[in-house]
Amino acid sequence: MLSWSPLANFFWDLQCKIYFLLVGICSALKLTVPSHTIHGIEGQPLHLSVDYNFNATASEIQIIWLFERSQSNPKYLLGSVNQRVVPDLEYQHKFTLMPPNASLRINPLHLSDEGNYIVKVNVRGNGTIAASQKIQVAVDVPVTKPTVHTEPSSGVVEYVGNITLKCIVDRGTRVAYQWMKNGKRLHAGPNYIFSSNNATLLIVPAVKEDIGNYSCLVSNPVSAMESEIIAPTIYYGPYGLRVKSDKGLNIGAVFTVDMGQVVLFDCSADSNPPNTYSWIQRDDNTTQVIKYGPHLEVVSDKVAQKTMDYMCCAFNNVTGKRDETHFTVVVTSVGLEKLAQKGKSLSSLAVITGISLFLILAMAFLFLWKRYQPHKVIQQKIQSRAEADYRKAQAFSGHESALDDFGIYEFISFPDLTSGSRVSSQSVPGPDFVAGQDMLSTVYEVIQHIPEQPEQDHQQ
Incomplete structure (x- = not known):
């Protein structure tokens, strides 16, 4: 294989410049490439496009391709003289040149083919004109679909444990990592810490708001892939404990029901894992557990008193936290709910009537006072x-x-x-x-x- 030394390359360029200065012929040859940096995919062909033109009579056209790596001498790949290709025997099946086109085809492309490719075009006529261009070729391996590993896999308790998410890619070059939460790009924050290459995400400490769908997006200049969705397990609660009823009138923590009604109470709170519930009845400064579970049925005609105090307790077995809420059941034979509905319809009329009567009485009193004051009568x-x-x-x-x-x-x-x-x-x-x-x-x-x-x- 012909070796093109740096000294020969220097004299070649110097020769062209001398011709340009003295004869003005070098400007007649223009050599262009679409980009000085091209990314190729390993295992696939790569086409290095080169165009040239000149405005002089040519008796001989020479095209030469050289290849150099960092800190190494250029190597001759192949060339042509008047459309006759002269390949290097080592690379004759890898590189293709189709004169008079100066473009080079590399097939297949390997990681070892990454480097700088130099193309030189010499045109001989009345004199010799020359031009050269350099193209940097980067060879990338497409990334594979990443996977995300969670530590610990069993989950953590909020405000107590930390979560580590690691993005792993089997193949790929120049990989860039990006974390997504619920389909949106995740940025660093008070409790989000990224590794130097963003491949690892640390959540410190984990809280309820960190629950969501996480994914890892990896990419390089020739490919991009996203991992499967993963939802870290965070244990929390109970939060927002409340009691609801399917019947009766609820005002704050007081439920009024009619005599003879069967009322179902439901106790719920936000928690992970789900809470365990217990119902406690308070009577004469004593308490007793009457039922376990989120539902309680109360038969009002079996209640001896007109009012009864209850309490619902929620307990999270994993977080160790508990919450409770108190409420009172008032049993009425009149049907307070119906009275309340009637009272709403009559409330406006009652207010207007009361205001009218008050104004009439006030005016009558004022009239009598002015009419029958003794000192004015005497005067x-x-x-x-x-x-x-x-x-x-x-x-x-x-x-x-x-x-x-x-x-x-x-x-x-x-x-x-x-x-x-x-x-x-x-x-x-x-x-x-x-x-x-x-x-x-x-x-x-x-x-x-x-x-x-x-x-x-x-x-x-």
Whole structure:
């Protein structure tokens, strides 16, 4: 096999450059490749496409393919002169050249074929022009379907244990690993730790929220495969314990049922593995287990009391955690549920009626208060008195102004008309006091009942 030394390669390129500078002929030859890096699949053929063209008259065209690995000298593979192929005997059945096309076909492709392929084209006419290109070939083995191993396989208790997921691939080169959870890419987080190549996922610590469908996606430049779904086992709970009933009215933790009803209670909580349930009845500060299991049947006509307290207990045998909830059963012969339904339909009307009555009573009270306040009545009647009444009051009292005698008196008595004597309005009744005599208590009444004086008194 012809060995092409680095020194010969250097002089070849130097020769072309000298021609380019002095004659300007090298630019007339153009050599192109679609990509300088090509990925091939082991065991399959690979085509290295090369195009060239020139604008000079050629008497001889030479094509040469060389191969070099890292830190090694280039090796001659095959070549052609005027469409006559001259292969290297060692590689004559592996490499194919179809002149005047300069493309190279490798069949089959092996991992040992990975390296740099150099193509040189020389055209001789009035002078010699040359061009070369280098193509890097990477040979990849397609990845096989990966498998995921879980440790520990028996599962862990949340907040206590850790989970390790390992992605294993039997074959494949340049493998890239990616973890998926429920069909979405999984990123590093507080409790997700990846190995340097992402092949291992560590969940520290495992919690209920980490439950899901995990898979491993592996890929390289020529293939991609995803593992089967795996769901790690995480034990948790109980969470969200509650009691439900198929009958009766439930208000908070109180169930009201009609006398004679058979009521089924159901106790449930989120847990893995499923909880064990026990029903406890409380009576007179004593408790007793009456049933095991998630369901309890209560016959209301057999309950001696009107109310009965119960408790449902849930226990997880693996996590060692438990939870309990209390509720009360109220037995009524009226049917509280029906009354509650009627009460809902009547509640709006009752509210409107009550508000209306309250407003009517408030307005009536306000009207009466304004109409019959005593001090306002007195003031209005005093102002409406005629001037003559005041004059009579002045003459009767003996004062210059009768207004001084106006006021409120506790006891009032009037003297007999024939006696002519006057008794003070504040004097205590004497022996001549008549039992049926009027006792007035307002100024208005005092003025109203002042006896008229004889005409001779006025004349005097």
